[in-house]
Amino acid sequence: MRKTTYEQIFNRLVKASYNGNLEQEIEEIQANGDAATQKYVYYALGNGDPDKVVFQVDDENTNAEEDHHPEAPCLFDDIVYDMEGKVVIQDRNCSECGQFIDTCSFSNLIDKKEFIPLIDILKKKEVPVYAIVAPAIIGQFGEHVTMGQLRSAFKHLGFFGMIEVAMFADILSLKEALEFDRAVNNQEDFVLTSCCCPVWVAMVKRIYHTLIPHILPSVSPMVACGRGIKRLHPEAKVVFIGPCIAKKSEAKEPDIRDAVDAVLTFEEVQQIFEATDINPAEMEDIPSEHSSTGGRIYARTGGVSKAISDTLDQLRPDKPIKIKAVHANGAKECKELLQAISSGEITANFYEGMGCKGGCVGGPKALLKPELGTIHVNTYGLTANALTPVNNPYVMELLDQLGIEDVDSLLEGESASIFQRQF
Incomplete structure (x- = not known):
């Protein structure tokens, strides 16, 4: 072809x-x-x-x-x-x-491409359209291109603003840490994170049905971000930008299709920049980075587990059972791991699966090799002012804006329902 x-x-x-x-x-x-x-x-x-x-x-x-x-x-x-x-x-x-x-x-x-129907909306500016970018985006459009320069580039395309999904990954780290605390109380208990990858979640839902009771009832960071924006700005449209084709399918699933209006891949965005003569490296830097280290490293294999483990240690320092994580790196390992768990081979209490090798940085529409993407993600993570969302004041402020009184309220109540998903 x-x-x-x-x-x-x-x-x-x-x-x-x-x-x-x-x-x-x-x-x-x-x-x-x-x-x-x-x-x-x-x-x-x-x-x-x-x-x-x-x-x-x-x-x-x-x-x-x-x-x-x-x-x-x-x-x-x-x-x-x-x-x-x-x-x-x-x-x-x-x-x-x-x-x-x-x-x-x-x-x-x-x-299928989903951008061209949005162009008239972007040009007319009658409703705000937000670009929400996956944590894997750092470094993809140039080694020294900052998040602030990408924000400027998307504004030049007509977007009202750019939001880092990593900030909502922070919120889900809080939620999944609390879910783990509630679900794992002895050495036999275990959970599967739902904050990773739509391929991992699809494998559980479609093939390994017996494991559904163990999957944590959370939406993905993409969905959390889209719903959060629409709660604060009901008239807004939301466009997710990442390295993943499967996210296009996830955005259309019946129970969560309210969150995101369109999905673009990094490859498509690069083509859009080229077609419109936009070079992010030449854009003005508009800084607005509010995510923690934990939210930023969601983009690579093992990042979700570390973020949630670090968050749990801060939220529940006296919990006797700590997170013992196993990661599946790539679709083949995801299948093997889920098969082993289904067969009773339980070696951990927290399971993370990434359908692409390296994690999201290894997505089919990433612009960098996974190894280089991982370096950029880890480096960006180290520049964060907070290790976890527990000590990230921006996350606490955002929760307040969303009507969530405190961290523990993430597990129940109407305000926190935007982050819940029943499998």
Whole structure:
């Protein structure tokens, strides 16, 4: 498949949308394109099944006689091949990881773009649109690009503001620490965090059903951030920006689809910056970093466990049972770990799974190698003024604005319901 063509079409449509000549650009592309090009335009404009984000597009340039099967087979046998050798998703146990879109250049899979329908809203500025950025974003758009410069870049695109999801990861560290304190009271008890990865959560929900009672009843930081913004600004729209295709699917799940209106990947944002001639490195620095070390390191494998463990130590220093964590690094390890737990091999009391190797920094649409992304995340974490949300005054102020009187109120009450999820 001509992936570069699909991305080039998206770039052209973005540029035309900001220049006010979208319809003419669509006509020109379609007049000079084949059937596959028509579909590229269709999905690049945000069309297609509203509940799906990955689509199959037949491409006449695909050579079915050649072996272009993805390098890594689907762990749950959901990827098969039709009689012509093209990839087909069966949707039986699909965790919607999105890894196969880029694994094979002839896999005839693309992901729907969700940005172009937002451009008119951004240009008219009739409602505030917030960019909420994943903790993995640091360093992705330049080694020395600051969060403040990214904030300026998004404002130039028309966003009202940029919020770090890491601050809401802080809130969920408080909540999951309290949930752990309530759920783990002897050596046999254990929990699975729900603050990691939609692939991890999807595996539990769709395949390892017997473990559902052990998953902590929290939304993801993305959902927490979106809901928090909409509680404070009900008219606002929220756009999540991260390295993950699975987040596009998570945002459409029925019980949490109220939180986020669209999802963009780092790769898409880079294309948008290029199409609009925005260079974040040249932007004004608008500082506003309010997250703790714990919230910032959610982006890498083991970060969630450390953040919640450190938070628990501060919240409940006398608790005799401390967090003993095991991490699954990548989808294969997630499957193996969940299978082992299901078989009774309990070696820890807190389980964290990341569907991509390295964690979110290893997402399929990240711009950096996971190792470098991890270095940036850890370095940014060390610059925080607070180790955990317990001693982060901005988190306490935010909870007050959301109508949550104190930390313990995160476990119950209407105000804290925006952070709850029943599995």
